Amino acid sequence: MKYVIAVVKPQKLDDVRAAVADLGVAGMTVSDVRGYGRQKGHTEVYRGAEYTVDFLPKVKIEIAVADDAADAVVNAIRNAANSNTIGDGKIFVLDLENAVRVRTGEQDVNAL
Amino acid sequence: MTTVLNNQFLVRIMRRLGASLFVLAVFAAPAVAQDAAQGAAADIAPASETAEIVFNTLLFLICGMVVMFMAAGFCMLETGLVRSKNAATICLKNISLFSIAGLMVWLTGYNLIYGVEAGGLLGKFGWWSADDGNILETGYAASSDWYFQMVFVATAASIVSGTLAERIKLWPFLIFTALLTGIIYPIQASWEWGGGYLDARWGFSDFAGSTLVHATGGWAALAGAFVLGPRDGRFEGGRSTPMPGSNLPLATLGTFILWLGWFGFNGGSQLALGTVEDAISVANVIVNTNMAACGGVITAVLMTSFIYKKIDLTIVLNGAIGGLVAITAEPLAPAVWQAVVIGAVGGVIVTVAVPLLDRFRIDDVVGAIPAHLLCGIWGTLVVPWTNGDASLVGQLVGVVMNAAFVFSTSLAIWVMLRYSIGIRIKPEEERTGLDKSELGLEAYPEFAGR
Numbered sequence: 001m002k003y004v005i006a007v008v009k010p011q012k013l014d015d016v017r018a019a020v021a022d023l024g025v026a027g028m029t030v031s032d033v034r035g036y037g038r039q040k041g042h043t044e045v046y047r048g049a050e051y052t053v054d055f056l057p058k059v060k061i062e063i064a065v066a067d068d069a070a071d072a073v074v075n076a077i078r079n080a081a082n083s084n085t086i087g088d089g090k091i092f093v094l095d096l097e098n099a100v101r102v103r104t105g106e107q108d109v110n111a112l
Numbered sequence: 113m114t115t116v117l118n119n120q121f122l123v124r125i126m127r128r129l130g131a132s133l134f135v136l137a138v139f140a141a142p143a144v145a146q147d148a149a150q151g152a153a154a155d156i157a158p159a160s161e162t163a164e165i166v167f168n169t170l171l172f173l174i175c176g177m178v179v180m181f182m183a184a185g186f187c188m189l190e191t192g193l194v195r196s197k198n199a200a201t202i203c204l205k206n207i208s209l210f211s212i213a214g215l216m217v218w219l220t221g222y223n224l225i226y227g228v229e230a231g232g233l234l235g236k237f238g239w240w241s242a243d244d245g246n247i248l249e250t251g252y253a254a255s256s257d258w259y260f261q262m263v264f265v266a267t268a269a270s271i272v273s274g275t276l277a278e279r280i281k282l283w284p285f286l287i288f289t290a291l292l293t294g295i296i297y298p299i300q301a302s303w304e305w306g307g308g309y310l311d312a313r314w315g316f317s318d319f320a321g322s323t324l325v326h327a328t329g330g331w332a333a334l335a336g337a338f339v340l341g342p343r344d345g346r347f348e349g350g351r352s353t354p355m356p357g358s359n360l361p362l363a364t365l366g367t368f369i370l371w372l373g374w375f376g377f378n379g380g381s382q383l384a385l386g387t388v389e390d391a392i393s394v395a396n397v398i399v400n401t402n403m404a405a406c407g408g409v410i411t412a413v414l415m416t417s418f419i420y421k422k423i424d425l426t427i428v429l430n431g432a433i434g435g436l437v438a439i440t441a442e443p444l445a446p447a448v449w450q451a452v453v454i455g456a457v458g459g460v461i462v463t464v465a466v467p468l469l470d471r472f473r474i475d476d477v478v479g480a481i482p483a484h485l486l487c488g489i490w491g492t493l494v495v496p497w498t499n500g501d502a503s504l505v506g507q508l509v510g511v512v513m514n515a516a517f518v519f520s521t522s523l524a525i526w527v528m529l530r531y532s533i534g535i536r537i538k539p540e541e542e543r544t545g546l547d548k549s550e551l552g553l554e555a556y557p558e559f560a561g562r
Contacts (some may be wrong), residue, residue: 025231037510038118044356045356045420045422045424046356046357046418046424046426047424047427047466047467048416048419048466048467048477049352049353049354049467049470050354051353051354051356097312101208
């Protein structure tokens with residue numbers, strides 16, 4: 001199994017959800033996060049004075065998938081989240097050791 | 113052929129001229145209509161004494177209630193412009209200061225304002241109680257006037273709260289509020305509204321209190337800001353670091369509430385609604401009040417979009433207040449276009465003064481000093497433009513006396529408080545927020561603080 005972590009622009013969340021749902025992905029976890037990458041922060045003006053926002057709002061999407069589905073999911077996320085501008089985000093793929101469904105105790109791929 | 117063309121040309125010119133004359137007539141029409149209405153008023157049978165007393169009293173009570181709601185407006189404006197870690201404290205300050213103002217106007221305030229001799233400087237100490245013995249002379253229920261004056265005093269106290277937000281200790285603020293509402297405000301108000309020195313000697317004119325209410329609150333706030341110092345980190349490293357407000361929709365709601373409240377503030381300051389003339393005046397005052405706010409908002413929108421490329425909402429909110437404060441000294445005499453201009457200049461003052469205060473390292477969290485103090489002075493000085501009974505010298509004397517008295521007494525009190533019980537919270541408490549250190553709670557416990 002693979003654990004896919006994608007950090008994308010908040011307004012792309014619905015597109016990403018739709019794209020991976022089409023692939024049959026059964027669940028995802030989403031959190032509001034802040035961070036910076038190459039985009040760094042940006043400046044805003046409040047009452048006539050400029051200030052930098054160092055951490056930009058993003059959403060972090062976490063999806064556990066079977067090994068053979070990982071590439072398709074990563075591509076789907078990439079296509080859906082891409083606006084071809086700086087700050088579109090990153091996708092990380094990790095090996096996933098195990099998964100357990102709380103209600104039934106099912107393990108591994110059966111728990112996804 | 114050419115003569116025909118020329119004739120057509122002439123006809124066209126005549127039509128244009130006709131159109132311009134028509135436009136002129138339309139512009140002149142309100143003035144004509146107003147004269148006609150006042151002429152007609154003379155033919156209308158006067159109200160009975162009972163009706164006059166009832167309507168005068170009703171004006172005080174209803175406008176007083178509208179002005180009371182300005183306390184909610186200030187509270188929401190300030191809550192929206194502070195960070196969420198200080199929001200509950202601002203709410204507590206606002207409801208406390210309104211109550212303190214009520215008590216102090218009862219205990220000393222009212223008799224200091226109206227117990228002054230003609231041309232005098234200091235009224236009588238002593239609490240107020242309703243005396244309706246000469247209601248036929250005054251023309252209103254005594255309590256209705258007390259109530260109307262009380263909510264004005266509370267307004268001045270609200271102004272101070274916003275400037276000093278996010279770093280002042282609760283108790284010294286409340287003590288200052290008691291002295292401001294019970295002594296400082298009433299004494300200077302008596303010079304004009306009590307028939308004292310400024311009214312008798314200088315013919316000073318301040319319809320609803322650009323100077324007496326708003327500049328008073330502004331001077332007290334400025335003195336406090338000097339003694340208290342800026343918020344931690346606000347001007348570090350020689351540059352201005354903004355601390356964005358937590359809730360701009362709430363700040364906007366607060367501004368709208370204040371705008372609404374101003375109709376009671378200025379409209380009620382006609383002080384009578386028992387005659388047709390008074391009814392016309394109250395209505396004109398309310399229209400001018402509205403138009404000045406419109407002018408203040410639009411100039412702030414245009415100026416901030418020009419200067420910063422993007423429109424600055426909170427300065428635009430200040431622009432509305434600035435316009436309203438500016439028209440408060442004389443909302444009756446101006447024609448509508450003059451009211452728009454007076455308010456528009458208020459919007460300019462606010463837009464320029466907000467970054468200017470930063471330059472002087474004066475930390476005014478909500479922009480009360482530009483909106484209430486500077487626009488209050490502007491509104492007071494511009495009165496002679498529309499009201500021939502006022503003189504620039506008289507207005508200047510009023511502004512200077514108000515400034516000298518309110519600023520020096522406020523400064524003295526703030527300094528005494530600072531070196532006795534202390535007025536500033538500890539740096540550590542400032543970082544965690546006043547809600548936790550002063551109240552032991554959070555305004556929004558379901559959201560993690562940042």
